[in-house]
Amino acid sequence: MTDTASDIFAALAHPTRRQILQDLKNGEMAAGEIAARFDASGPTISRHLGVLRQAGLVTERRDANRILYSLVGERLALSVGDFLSTVCPEQIVLREVRKRRPAVRGAVSAEV
Structure with a gap:
């Protein structure tokens, strides 16, 4: 598994x-x-899965x-969310609001 946004966005490109x-x-x-859901060959789908x-998007x-x-949805959400929060003004504002808000124990975040 890698930690780079480039790998994640490259994976999402296809x-x-x-x-x-x-x-x-x-x-x-x-x-x-x-593989049965696609017209591509098994080895091609295997490469996509690789x-x-x-x-780090599937295990x-x-x-x-x-x-x-299995999908590693939280990694996808966090990676895309982190990227959006750096370029999208609304996300920047929401991130600052969340930083100021006291953490509620057991609450689930609605972040992208």
Whole structure:
């Protein structure tokens, strides 16, 4: 896994990878299930999954002879949110407001 925004945005640059992330939002999927949703070859989808994994946007686990992939949604949200907060004036204002607001124990943030 990497920590660079460049890797994340490079991973998001391809429509197939964005579709894979959308497909994974509902939960874990086997590599074969993911590949079956596309006209591309299995090795091509495997390469896309590798790019997403290297960017830290998906995780994989083995279950017998299957590889199961899951979305790392919080990494995606934090990375995109951090980027937006540096370039979008509204996000900059919201970030400053959040800094001044006392943290509420157990509250869930609604950040992008």
